[in-house]
Amino acid sequence: MIMMNPLTLRSVLAAGLCAATALAAGAAPSLADFQARAERSKLRLELPDYPRTTDEIRDRTTSALQAADAALLELTAQAATRATFASTFGAFEEITGRVSTWANRIGTVSESHPDKAVRDAARDAGQRIDAWGIALEYREDVYRVLQAWADTKPTLDAQQQRLVDFTLRDYRRAGLALPPAERQQVEQLRKSLSELTRQFDVNINEARAPLDFTAEELAGVPATLLNSPGVKQPDGRYRVMANITWHVSAVQDNADNPDVRRRVTVARGQLAREKNIPVLSKMVALRAEVARRLGYATWADYRTETRMSGRAAVALKFEEDLVKGLEPKFAAELETLRQLKAAHTGQADARIEAWDTAYYTNKLRKEKYAVDTEALRVFFAYEPTLRGMFAIYEKVFGLKFTQVEPPYVWAPGVQLWVAADADSGDPVGAFYLDMFPREGKYNHFAHFRQNMGRALPDGGYQLPVSVLLCNFPPPTADKPSLLSHGNATTLFHEFGHVMHNLLGRARYPSLNYAGVPKDFIEAPSQMLENWVWNKAVLDTFAADYRDPAKKIPAETIDAMIRAREATEGMSYRRQLSLGLMDLGLHTLSPGDAWTADVVELTNAVGARVSVPPAPDTAFVAYFGHLSGYDGGYYGYLWSKVMAIDMASVFETAPDGYLDEKIGRRLRDEVYAAGHTRDVSESVEKFLGRPRSQKAFLQYVGIKE
Ligand SMILES: [Zn+2]
Numbered sequence: 001m002i003m004m005n006p007l008t009l010r011s012v013l014a015a016g017l018c019a020a021t022a023l024a025a026g027a028a029p030s031l032a033d034f035q036a037r038a039e040r041s042k043l044r045l046e047l048p049d050y051p052r053t054t055d056e057i058r059d060r061t062t063s064a065l066q067a068a069d070a071a072l073l074e075l076t077a078q079a080a081t082r083a084t085f086a087s088t089f090g091a092f093e094e095i096t097g098r099v100s101t102w103a104n105r106i107g108t109v110s111e112s113h114p115d116k117a118v119r120d121a122a123r124d125a126g127q128r129i130d131a132w133g134i135a136l137e138y139r140e141d142v143y144r145v146l147q148a149w150a151d152t153k154p155t156l157d158a159q160q161q162r163l164v165d166f167t168l169r170d171y172r173r174a175g176l177a178l179p180p181a182e183r184q185q186v187e188q189l190r191k192s193l194s195e196l197t198r199q200f201d202v203n204i205n206e207a208r209a210p211l212d213f214t215a216e217e218l219a220g221v222p223a224t225l226l227n228s229p230g231v232k233q234p235d236g237r238y239r240v241m242a243n244i245t246w247h248v249s250a251v252q253d254n255a256d257n258p259d260v261r262r263r264v265t266v267a268r269g270q271l272a273r274e275k276n277i278p279v280l281s282k283m284v285a286l287r288a289e290v291a292r293r294l295g296y297a298t299w300a301d302y303r304t305e306t307r308m309s310g311r312a313a314v315a316l317k318f319e320e321d322l323v324k325g326l327e328p329k330f331a332a333e334l335e336t337l338r339q340l341k342a343a344h345t346g347q348a349d350a351r352i353e354a355w356d357t358a359y360y361t362n363k364l365r366k367e368k369y370a371v372d373t374e375a376l377r378v379f380f381a382y383e384p385t386l387r388g389m390f391a392i393y394e395k396v397f398g399l400k401f402t403q404v405e406p407p408y409v410w411a412p413g414v415q416l417w418v419a420a421d422a423d424s425g426d427p428v429g430a431f432y433l434d435m436f437p438r439e440g441k442y443n444h445f446a447h448f449r450q451n452m453g454r455a456l457p458d459g460g461y462q463l464p465v466s467v468l469l470c471n472f473p474p475p476t477a478d479k480p481s482l483l484s485h486g487n488a489t490t491l492f493h494e495f496g497h498v499m500h501n502l503l504g505r506a507r508y509p510s511l512n513y514a515g516v517p518k519d520f521i522e523a524p525s526q527m528l529e530n531w532v533w534n535k536a537v538l539d540t541f542a543a544d545y546r547d548p549a550k551k552i553p554a555e556t557i558d559a560m561i562r563a564r565e566a567t568e569g570m571s572y573r574r575q576l577s578l579g580l581m582d583l584g585l586h587t588l589s590p591g592d593a594w595t596a597d598v599v600e601l602t603n604a605v606g607a608r609v610s611v612p613p614a615p616d617t618a619f620v621a622y623f624g625h626l627s628g629y630d631g632g633y634y635g636y637l638w639s640k641v642m643a644i645d646m647a648s649v650f651e652t653a654p655d656g657y658l659d660e661k662i663g664r665r666l667r668d669e670v671y672a673a674g675h676t677r678d679v680s681e682s683v684e685k686f687l688g689r690p691r692s693q694k695a696f697l698q699y700v701g702i703k704e
Helices: 006-015 019-024 031-040 054-077 089-112 116-137 140-151 158-173 180-206 245-254 258-269 273-293 299-304 312-345 357-368 373-379 382-397 485-503 523-533 554-566 568-586 590-595 598-609 635-651 660-672 679-687 694-699
Strands: 210-213 238-241 399-404 415-421 427-434 446-449 465-469
Touching: 031 399, 031 415, 031 427, 054 089, 054 116, 054 140, 089 116, 089 140, 089 158, 089 446, 089 465, 140 158, 180 273, 210 258, 238 245, 245 258, 245 357, 273 299, 273 568, 273 590, 273 598, 299 312, 299 568, 312 357, 312 568, 312 635, 312 694, 357 554, 373 485, 382 399, 382 485, 382 660, 427 485, 446 485, 465 485, 485 523, 485 660, 523 554, 523 635, 523 660, 554 568, 568 598, 568 635, 635 660, 635 679, 635 694, 660 679
Parallel strands: 427 465
Antiparallel strands: 210 238, 399 415, 415 427, 446 465
C-alpha cells in the first residue's frame, strides 16, 4: 500500500484516477506517487537507506562484507556442471555491486554527516571495504570458477559478453592468469612498487623550502601573502615557502623583481629532488618490469588498456598532434609576452624565462583583458541559477525535475528531487542537493553516485540515485547566495555527472556510468560547461537579482571569452608537456627504464613543448600525479578536447545549446548506452562523424 500526502490523495480521489494522471494534471506529486508510478512501469525507485550512528555503520559494514563473503563461497563451491551465467559472472557482479553501493553510501556519510564521530566511523568502514576489494582482486578460487565457466564458450548476449571480458581482464591484469611462480614475482614487484609510490608521496609532502626576502624585494606581491600568519619573521623579513603553491603563485604572478621570481622558481623546481629522483627512477623501472611480465610492451600500455585510448601509442599521437596544432597560438602568445617584457625592461632582445611566464601573463590579463569577475555575481543568485539550469537540462534531455519531501536527510537544508521522463512521466532517478558549506563537510564540489542503475532479477529496473555535495557562498542577512561565473560553471559541470548517472540504462552497474573509462568520464560534464559561456543560454536565467530586466551585456561575455583565449596556447602546451613527461617515462622498455635519466628526459620534454625549465631544476621529483595518474595525465586534455568536439554539434544545431533533438541524441547514444559498448563508438554516433581536434583548436582561439 502506498502512502500519499493529503494534497495528492485529494486530487487523485477527485479525478478518480491513478497517481499518474494526477502527475499529468500538475498536482505536486510526492515521492510515494513517483514510487507507485515507477512500480507500474516495472521500475524501482528506492532511496539509499543511510546509516545514522557509528554502531550502525560498523555493524552494517560487517554484515555487508559477511554477506558478500558467503555469496562468494557459494559461487566458488558450486558444481562446474551446473554453473550458469547467473551463478558465475552474474553473481559476481551482484556481489561487487552490492558492496560498492554500500561503499558509495558510506563514502557520502563520511563526507557529509554533521557529526564527526559518524564521519570518522564511516571513514574507517570505507577502509575496511577497500581492503576487502583488494583481497578480492587476488582471489584465485573466484578467478578459477569464472575462467572455467568462460572456457565452456557459452552463448552470451553483448552485455553479458562485455561483463565476462572485463571481469576476466581485471583478473588477468592482477596477474592471476600467470603460472604461480611468475604470479608471485609480479605480486612481489607490485608490493615494492606500492612501497616506493608511498615513499614518493611522503617525500613530496615533507619537502620544505623556505626563502626569506625583504619587503623591498617583494615589491608587487599582494598583502594577502605578506600578512598571512607565519610569513613575517622576527628579523622583519618575509618567509615564502616554495612548497606552498599559493605562496609560489603570489610571487610568480606579482613580484616585480625578476631575481626574486627566479629564486622561488628554482627552489620550487628543486623540491624533493635528492630524495625522489632515485625513488622515481626505480618506480619507472619496476613499472616497466611489471608491465612486461603481464604481457604489455610498456607500463603506459598497461595503464591505457582500460581507457578510451586503449594503447600508449594512441595517447602519444593525440598529444603530439595537439602540440603541433597549438604551435601557431603558442608561438604568438609567447611573442606577445616577450614584447611585453621587452617594453617593460627596455631590453629589445628580452627572452621569456621559466620565472617570467606567470608574471607577464598576469600583467597581460590586467592590462589588456581586465574583466571585473566579482561584479558578475549579481547575475548568478543561487535560486534562479539552479532553476535556470534545471529548465535547460529538462528541455535538452526531455526531463522533468520535481522536488519531493525526503523521508530522511543528514543535515537541514538538504533537498531531494525526482527526475522523470517528460514524455512518459516515468521516473528516471532521484538526486539529493547539499549545496552550502558546513563544518566538517567535504569542501569542494562533487558528484557522489549512490544507487546504480541495474536490471533486477524479476525483469524490473532499479533506478539510479545521486548526491551533489557543493559549497556555494551562503546567503547573508541582506543578500541571497551570489555565485561567481566559475561557481555557475561548476554547477553545470557537476549536474552533468548527475545526468550521466541517472540516464544510464545498462543492465549491469559496471556497464553504466560507474564503468566508463577514466579518460572519458569528465567529457560530457566538461562539454556542459560551455553552456555558461553562451549568451542565449545565459539570458534564459542570468539576471541582476535586484533588477531582473538586466541581463549580462554581450560585450562582457565577449571580453570574458577573449580573456580566456588570450593565454590558452601557453597553458595547454604546459599541460601537454606534463602529459608527455608522464608518457615519456612510462613508454620506456624495461631495458631502457633501468638506465634512463628521468630528469634529463622530462626536462627535455618541457623545453621542447613548453617554456624551458629553470636551470638545475627537476620538476619531475615533485610531480605528484606520477603516483596515481601515472600513464593517465593525458586524460585531462583527452576528455577536454572531446568535450569541445561534442559541444560543437550543439553549436551548429538550429536551437544551439538548447537543441532538443541533439540533446535527445546525447541522452540515447552517450548517457543511456553507458559502457555497454565502446565509448568511442557512442561518441561518434553522437557526433555523426569521427572525432576531431578541430573544434578544440578553434575554442582556444585558432581561427582559420
Ligand atoms: Zn567532473
